[in-house]
Amino acid sequence: MEAPISCSAKAAAVCGHVARTQTGSASSTGSLRSSSRPSKLGRASAAGVLAGFALGWKGKARRRHRFTLQAQKGDSILVLGGGIGGLTLAMRLAQMPWRTKPQVKLIDPKERYVFLPLLIDYATGVVELDELAPLFDELLQEAPGVQHIQGVASEVDWRRREVGLCTDEAKLDFDAVVLASGSLRMKPGEELPGLSRALSDGKALCFRSLSDADALRARLPFVSSVAIIGAGYVGVELAAGLAEVLPDVAAAGQISLFGSRFLPGCEEANQARSAELLEKQGIIRKTGRVISIDDDGLTWSSLSGDSREHHACDLVIVTGALAPPEYKDMLQLKAPLEDSVDQGRAAVDEYLRVAPGVFCLGDASAGTPATGQIAMQQAEVAAWNIYAQLSCLPRVAWRRFKPSALGEFIALGSTEAAGVVEASQMANLLPPALPPGIARLASSATAAASEIQGSTKVDIGGKPASLLRRLAYLYRLPGLRHRLQVAENWLRRSSRASGDISANVLPGL
Ligand SMILES: Cc1cc2nc3c(=O)[nH]c(=O)nc-3n(C[C@H](O)[C@H](O)[C@H](O)COP(=O)(O)OP(=O)(O)OC[C@H]3O[C@@H](n4cnc5c(N)ncnc54)[C@H](O)[C@@H]3O)c2cc1C
Numbered sequence: 111m112e113a114p115i116s117c118s119a120k121a122a123a124v125c126g127h128v129a130r131t132q133t134g135s136a137s138s139t140g141s142l143r144s145s146s147r148p149s150k151l152g153r154a155s156a157a158g159v160l161a162g163f164a165l166g167w168k169g170k171a172r173r174r175h176r177f178t179l180q181a182q183k184g185d186s187i188l189v190l191g192g193g194i195g196g197l198t199l200a201m202r203l204a205q206m207p208w209r210t211k212p213q214v215k216l217i218d219p220k221e222r223y224v225f226l227p228l229l230i231d232y233a234t235g236v237v238e239l240d241e242l243a244p245l246f247d248e249l250l251q252e253a254p255g256v257q258h259i260q261g262v263a264s265e266v267d268w269r270r271r272e273v274g275l276c277t278d279e280a281k282l283d284f285d286a287v288v289l290a291s292g293s294l295r296m297k298p299g300e301e302l303p304g305l306s307r308a309l310s311d312g313k314a315l316c317f318r319s320l321s322d323a324d325a326l327r328a329r330l331p332f333v334s335s336v337a338i339i340g341a342g343y344v345g346v347e348l349a350a351g352l353a354e355v356l357p358d359v360a361a362a363g364q365i366s367l368f369g370s371r372f373l374p375g376c377e378e379a380n381q382a383r384s385a386e387l388l389e390k391q392g393i394i395r396k397t398g399r400v401i402s403i404d405d406d407g408l409t410w411s412s413l414s415g416d417s418r419e420h421h422a423c424d425l426v427i428v429t430g431a432l433a434p435p436e437y438k439d440m441l442q443l444k445a446p447l448e449d450s451v452d453q454g455r456a457a458v459d460e461y462l463r464v465a466p467g468v469f470c471l472g473d474a475s476a477g478t479p480a481t482g483q484i485a486m487q488q489a490e491v492a493a494w495n496i497y498a499q500l501s502c503l504p505r506v507a508w509r510r511f512k513p514s515a516l517g518e519f520i521a522l523g524s525t526e527a528a529g530v531v532e533a534s535q536m537a538n539l540l541p542p543a544l545p546p547g548i549a550r551l552a553s554s555a556t557a558a559a560s561e562i563q564g565s566t567k568v569d570i571g572g573k574p575a576s577l578l579r580r581l582a583y584l585y586r587l588p589g590l591r592h593r594l595q596v597a598e599n600w601l602r603r604s605s606r607a608s609g610d611i612s613a614n615v616l617p618g619l
Pocket residue numbers: 190191192193194195196217218219220224226227228229230261262263264290291292293317318319344437439440441471472473474480481482483484485
């Protein structure tokens with residue numbers, strides 16, 4: 111989709127910014143202000159933005175370049191959500207060669223960043239809290255100019271170029287905003303019957319956040335039978351992780367995995383390897399739809415719907431789309447942008463924009479798989495495009511987003527994994543300069559890979575895949591200091607477990 115920002119829109123945005131800094135009440139954050147109605151200038155600029163949007167979407171390049179030499183001072187960038195996409199982007203913005211540093215505000219209700227791919231390892235006790243979830247304040251010491259604001263963003267008003275927070279009447283102004291909240295408000299859908307009650311009674315848990323993982327960790331010693339709803343990669347990884355820490359429960363056939371499809375969208379080789387390992391662990395796979403949850407377990411039906419069965423268990427864990435959103439007050443886009451949202455994800459153009467100045471990435475953006483890998487790639491592109499927009503670089507200098515598939519890993523406990531990697535991307539999985547000991551291990555892991563017939567992909571399984579996955583994730587943890595700290599913890603832990611570091615370079619390996 112070709113959707114250039116027009117210079118009319120840009121100019122209006124610039125006017126809007128000037129108007130706001132002139133009329134807005136000062137606050138400690140610089141552009142936080144209380145406003146229920148726009149000022150006269152604000153209204154004029156809003157009209158200008160709309161007109162610019164309309165013109166810009168179809169307008170001619172000549173018209174677009176009229177204002178590109180306009181000077182920019184201390185622009186305000188809001189990043190809504192400090193997950194994998196939002197934090198990566200905010201840290202990258204801090205490294206851009208700005209002539210005048212913008213104010214970057216990262217808004218997230220939590221005090222800790224959570225690297226979700228390690229959430230199961232945390233729930234099962236393989237990694238500790240500081241490794242999974244460092245404090246934003248510590249991470250952002252490596253990103254000068256980026257400020258963390260603890261809050262829930264409730265709405266984005268593109269016309270007024272401001273964001274509302276749930277807890278505050280005040281609004282935050284922006285020159286560019288990034289929607290990185292994982293999902294956006296959508297029309298209310300049907301909830302799984304019985305789920306709300308089961309969640310409040312503690313009979314069910316969701317699995318998507320740090321507090322969910324804490325709740326599961328606390329329950330583990332008492333679990334004697336568990337049903338996991340959702341056979342996507344989170345459900346499968348969770349089943350395998352639980353079987354490892356609850357071997358007796360698994361051996362008794364008391365860990366069940368329900369889903370209408372097994373690892374949908376995943377590589378066939380990974381599906382086969384995962385199915386084999388789950389069977390070996392004693393996990394029971396049930397193919398069908400869960401219809402409701404009750405006090406004693408759940409009711410499910412086969413895919414054809416002609417049989418219904420009750421399944422008794424003392425804990426139900428809900429993963430994937432059936433899990434309700436983490437925050438009741440989800441981020442809402444105000445007219446006319448709300449029409450771009452479908453199933454909680456917004457349609458974006460090739461520059462990752464919902465509209466001029468409104469960028470969207472990660473799970474909140476439509477059209478790409480909802481993975482951390484994609485969110486990080488998008489963060490790089492969106493950070494550059496924000497820099498390009500605010501520095502008035504010509505459109506040819508903007509980056510178009512094209513996903514690049516590095517590979518797919520499915521963790522099957524702390525020492526096993528299934529992995530399929532694009533051969534040409536092998537080198538991109540890991541940092542170019544690994545310490546010699548780790549590089550030796552990595553090369554023996556990649557040597558264990560076998561080519562998948564008739565494709566350019568390689569299939570890696572077992573311990574080598576698990577090792578590669580961990581190294582690749584270690585490399586993708588935010589902030590150099592945090593990464594080194596985690597690497598040191600892992601090495602210390604593994605050398606305590608065994609004197610032979612080459613056999614135990616990472617937890618459990
Ligand atoms: C258990 C689990 C395991 C996973 N494993 C993998 C894996 O191995 N590999 C992989 O590639 N992907 C994995 N994923 C998927 C991956 O984690 C997501 O695709 C990725 O985190 C999406 O990044 P994001 O920035 O869009 O959203 P998130 O990382 O979900 O971050 C969203 C952030 O926005 C904040 N937020 C939400 N609403 C608001 C609001 N209104 N205002 C302000 N802040 C808000 C939240 O607090 C959160 O910090 C896994 C996901 C889960 C749940």
